[in-house]
Amino acid sequence: MSSSPAARPRLVPVTSATPPLPLDHLEPVSAWGGSSRVLSWVYRPTTAGGIEEAFALARARGLSVGLRGAGQSYGDAALNAENVCLDLSRMTRILAWDPSTGVITVEPGVTIRQLWQYTLEDGWWPSIVPGTMFVSLGGAAAMNVHGKNAFKAGTLGEHIHGFELLLPTGERRTCSRTENAELFHAAIGGFGMLGCITSITFSMTRVHSGLLDVEAIPTRTLDEMLDVFEQRHATADYLVGWVDGFGTGTSLGRGLIHQANYLAAGVDRQPAQTLRTAHQELPPTLFGVFPKALMWRAMRPLMHPPGVRLVNAAKYHLSARQGRHHYRDSHVGFAFLFDYIPEWKRAYGPGGMIEFQSFVPAAEASRVFGAQLVRAQRAGIVPYLGVLKRHRTDPFLLSYGVDGYSLAMHFQVTAANRARLWALTQDMGTVAHEAGGRFYFAKDATFTRQTLADYLAAERFQQFRALKAACDPTSLLQTELYRRLFGTD
């Protein structure tokens, strides 16, 4: 075989004595956003022993193993084309729960949905939740996810007490801030490249009601939105800004902020009722009549620039007319906006969608995000959704945390715009990187080895490489994202 960058060498030479994996394990696996789709040999173990067996199975055939939780990463973080995909979504046991301290131990496949449904009636809510409840805790820890309270509660990793890590070598390591501390800080946010988490212990947050106090604050520009964030982040529990990507000129970055605060003990006089799971369920219909399962189909005809421009403008002007106002919402209703419309990604059409999110210091946010929006508009690829959040730094090795802001943008991918969109993300990435920006593996689909080398300090990169070599000397654990950003050499 001629040498070529396309060749993916097997990890070890395969002897003909090893029978090939059975074809019925070959399955299509997709990036959540639908922007890429691969075939993998999928195994779904239920125990740590099962994970070890799958490691052995792959190793004997010279295949690599990609870990996959609930498959909610937008890009290729949980894809491993033509190799083994270890889907942990069957490891869903809750191993220990102490309702007096709020400390819980779960298997990696347990989802945020399963978690809050289990703990909320005891008065505990997950300390960190992303915009959807369908992520797994194993995946969330591997990506070190954040939520709308990142400025106050940080990332998920900060609430993790410890975890059991099964290394590709077969060794098991207990990791915490005092035991294997280096590995603890690298495996959280290490996107599944150092070992497989087989159980994880973390603390939940005490709540005294199933409701939150919410305030909606329309903002006319990006700068106004940033001002409100700066004024409020000391007192708010949650802050999130919706940005209309179609706003231009004096309306650039116009949008709507939602602030939410927990209710103090005693404010809700019927907490046992509002904390019930049934009280938290999302409505089965939208606008009171429309079955939500059909909603993405109804959105599909509007998912083109003029359609989204119209919908966004309507949303902005309606909220601006309504002005600032207060209301109460359930935790679920406030936290999981993405779950109101099941399968909403399908509205984006056959090319799928990607998310681009960059994290920049507070002083740079206005300039960088303004420039990104203008560049996207000039390129003719306007984000259909923009979400602004406040962040803080964290102690993890591959941290994306900054004392500043992130702007996440959703882009529709089509056969016609794909190449231009990829170029645009490099361009927007450069703007953020030059301002001291950072990036986040759970969202990324487009960056290259060079991008990573540019923004990740060389010593962090080397430290991660060294840990990878120690935990996984044969590079058994790989994903598309890993090969794209770290290479296989």
Added chain:
Amino acid sequence: MNLGPVTHPWRRALLVGASSGIGAELARQLGAGGCQVALVARRREELDALAAHIDAAPGEGRALVYPHDVTHYDGVPDLFRTICHDLGGLDLFIYAAGVMPRIEADEYSFGKDRSIIEVNVLGAIAWLNEAAQRFERAGAGTLVGISSVAGDRGRRGNPAYHASKAALDTYLEALRNRLGRLGVRVVTIKPGPVDTPMTRGMDRLPFLVSAEVAATQTLDAAARGVRTAYIPSRWRPIMFVLRHIPSPIFQRLDL
């Protein structure tokens, strides 16, 4: 996985019978279009030269070579898996291997006929079965078989060759009926005479086209997902008429 720009709808292609003729030209065009192409054929030297040409051309297209004799049927499943692994996936499979030994008007050579059936039919089925199975699981993919106008009618010149192409046509049609509803495209390409080593030295070559034109039209048809494409397209009405000439009359014609 590189998700960068390509001009073809495919990013990874596997081409069996890649060393010469239409196959080699298909390989060059896929490579030029940014595809990663796996080249399968018997002769390593030809493959290496072709791969060097593709790798040297501007753009992202790269080639991998796999010397293999399509009549070694037992080796096909393993080789197919290896190739899919090396490419990191597969979007397009093309079977372009075919032989047409010279048969005299009064010649009956089982040896030659057998080689025709082994390469044109059994080799095709061995490979297409693997690709079909995979694409069925994926619910996506494009399968292309290079057949011939010769499959439309059993003419007097080379009985086994005509029979082999008729068999390939029917096999591909059946695959299409199996896989079409699952999102897999199965495309039958039926070229008339093409200026390749296969036809060199033959006389009476109506509507002769270059391998380059044949390859361009093949990829165009595959991208559009048409069921059957004649190359050039004027063969379609001609073959329609020829197919409908009653046998007693056809027998008397000097065709």
